Amino acid sequence: MSDLNRVYADFPQQADLSEQAMYLLQQQPDGLPEYALLQALRKAHSSHLPQLELSDKLVLFRSHFVLFNALYRLRDQLWQTQQAFLSIDPLCIRLQPYVAGSQALGQHDPLRDYYLDEAHLRNTTGDDVERLLTSFWTRMHSGEEKLAALELFELQDPITPQRIKQRYRQLVSLHHPDRGGSQTRMQSINQAMEILQRYYC
Structure with a gap:
C-alpha cells in the first residue's frame, strides 16, 4: 500500500x-x-x-x-x-x-x-456573493474605487504594499479559476490590485 x-x-x-x-x-x-x-x-x-x-x-x-x-x-x-x-x-x-x-x-x-x-x-447566500462582486464594480465606477478595493481585500490600517501583495496572493490562491474559483471574481481581484497599487505602491 x-x-x-x-x-x-x-x-x-x-x-x-x-x-x-x-x-x-x-x-x-x-x-x-x-x-x-x-x-x-x-x-x-x-x-x-x-x-x-x-x-x-x-x-x-x-x-x-x-x-x-x-x-x-x-x-x-x-x-x-x-x-x-x-x-x-x-x-x-x-x-x-x-x-x-x-x-x-x-x-x-x-x-x-x-x-x-x-x-x-x-x-451568506449566492446572491450575497454576487452582490459583493456587483457592489465592487458599481462603486469603482462611481469614484469610490479605493474604498471598494480595500473592502474587497478586507484590509484595514495600517495598509502597506507588503500587506496588499500578501492579501492579493491569498485571494488568487483561493479564487483562481484553475483551482475551482470564479473568473468574474478573479477579474474583480485583479482590478482591485491595480487600484491599490496606484494608491499605495
Whole structure:
C-alpha cells in the first residue's frame, strides 16, 4: 500500500473537521495550500464538507468558511494546550512547534472573529456573493474605487504594499479559476490590485 493510500486508509472519518485537518497536516510537515487541504479532505470523503462542485461560487464560499472555522478552532486549542502553533495562510497552512511567547494569539484578529461567527456561514447566500462582486464594480465606477478595493481585500490600517501583495496572493490562491474559483471574481481581484497599487505602491 502506498503512503498516500495509507494516509486515506487511516483517515479519522468519525472525527470533527479540526481533527481531520490536523491529521492531514501532520502528514505534510511543510504544510499545504488551502486548496490542496480542501481537496485532500474531499478525497478522504470528509462528511463535514459539501461534496459538490467547487466551481459553484456559493459551494466554494461555504467550503472555505467551514475549513477556516475548523482551522481557527484548532489553532486556539493547540495554543491553549501548548502542543503546537498552527500557521493559517491560504498559501501555506502548517503545523509549527509551540514556542511560548513567540506567536502570541492575544492580538485582535478580525479574520478569526469572522470565521468563528457561524452566522456568516448561515446568512451568506449566492446572491450575497454576487452582490459583493456587483457592489465592487458599481462603486469603482462611481469614484469610490479605493474604498471598494480595500473592502474587497478586507484590509484595514495600517495598509502597506507588503500587506496588499500578501492579501492579493491569498485571494488568487483561493479564487483562481484553475483551482475551482470564479473568473468574474478573479477579474474583480485583479482590478482591485491595480487600484491599490496606484494608491499605495
